[in-house]
Amino acid sequence: MDFIDELRLLATRIAATKDIVSTEEATKNSMIMPMIKLLGYDPFNPLEVTPELVADVGTKKGEKVDYAVLRDGKPIMLFECKKAGGDLSINHAGQLFRYFHVTEARFGVLTNGLVYRFFTDLEQPNKMDEKPFFEFNILDYRERDVEELKKFAKTIFDLDTILATANELKYTRSIQTRLSEWVAKPSEDFVRLVSADLIGSRRFTPAIKDQFTLLTQRAFEQLIGARINERLKGAMTNEAVSVVSVASSPAPVPAAAPTQAAAPAVEVAAQVTTSPEELEAFHSIRAILREVVASKRVFIRDAQSYCAVLLDDNNRKPIARLRFNNTQRLRLGLFGAGKEEEIFDLSSVDDIFNYADRLKEAAAALLGINDALAKQG
Structure with missing residues (x-):
């Protein structure tokens, strides 16, 4: 079974059971361990996955991180787990921060079984960033998300390859967040920028600001709607072939009168x-x-x-x-x-x-x- 097929199967199971998984331990067993296994690491082999990894961090003794994924006996990924649907703010990643500093692992993962946030040290060496460079939602992912997740699989894991794209992923995600904020509520500076050529020498008065803020929101909505419609039309064109090809033979169509041209067969399916x-x-x-x-x-x-x-x-x-x-x-x-x-x-x-x-x-x-x-x- 391909990686994507196994991922879909796990996603289906999690979607059906997430509402009855109420504890952190149940989340680990039913959601997180299967994901680690999906990536190719055996959660029951201590040479590949160590649960409750213990290390002394400064004055703190006996600190534990939920899972450490190992390669050649050394940790490469650390998992900090919360219960299904639990808060994943950076305030809940304290142990992950501390362990990242004292181990050789270059990736920390904060997860609640549904969302996986991947961190590394792009800002300062050996200090985990406060913002993830990649986020994967098992109930809401796109094809490119799957390709990024696959890079962490045991069979193809390559530190340099992941780090080479981590910067791009992080900043692309930040830009997307900012654009989303502008779509919902354009900032005054952004409205000034897009309206500068339109208002000419007129002053940017509160009335003009309100007018062009509304126009900017409307333009965003229309632009996004047009893009979505284009994608849907393309998808429907591609899907129509498979739908028609598996359909049963259409009922016989009476022959057209000699004076009329026969209608193309595709028009029947188009109904x-x-x-x-x-x-x-x-x-x-x-x-x-x-x-x-x-x-x-x-x-x-x-x-x-x-x-x-x-x-x-x-x-x-x-x-x-x-x-x-x-x-x-x-x-x-x-x-x-x-x-x-x-x-x-x-x-x-x-x-x-x-x-x-x-x-x-x-x-x-x-x-x-x-x-x-x-x-x-």
Whole structure:
């Protein structure tokens, strides 16, 4: 299984169990140790991972850090753990700061099992920075985040490679934070800058400031909205090929009258558009079902009234129905033993993970039917 597949599987499990993990110890066992293992280090091998690493730091005796990842007997990463969803402010990284100073480790990780903040010593040698250079959220990550996380994997870990990009990551993240602040609330200096050529020689009065602050916010929103729409159009163009390719053959279309030109076949498929929410829900269901059935056996087939999620692209093997056509109301259809559909309201696509057990049961029941048919054959 590829790194990304294992990561998705772990993310699915954590999403389903995070609300019942209430202690730091449970967080370590169910979230953090599996992540360390995912990176290729054996948490049960003291030559690779040392829990509760003890060292004397100045006048403090018996200081402990939760986990130290070792290479050739020397620590390369230190993990300070908090309970699931716990605060990860720098004020909670005291032990990590002290251990970073007295060990050879160049990376400190502060985590609550959901978010992992990676620190190093870019500002002053052998002193851990107060700001992380990289942050990974296992429930909300992008492809480039996964590529950065993989650099810490045992098989490809290279100190120089990570440090070479750490500066860029840190400052890029800081700039993104500043831009986000300006999008939400443009500073006066920024508004002055973007409006300078527009107001000419006029004074930057409070009235002009208010006017251009509002215009700047609106321009940001429109620019971001346009970029998102472009990306969605591109994604939908790419996804439409796979959706149409797995769909069943369309019903025969009557031949056009001799005086009329036959309409292109693609126009029939264009009547049904698979929305980004439906695609997101489909991929979520695929991730949930990985423990039960291979992803390549789970298909999406869109129709005008609902979007079906099927086993083996067989309309008689429904796993779920996505009833998202009413954009104000997302509904999920699930099937019981008698294949009767039960419909549930969703507040967001993420709510699908609340029905993970039901989805797995539906897929398992269909697989049981397959096994019975195979035995009869």
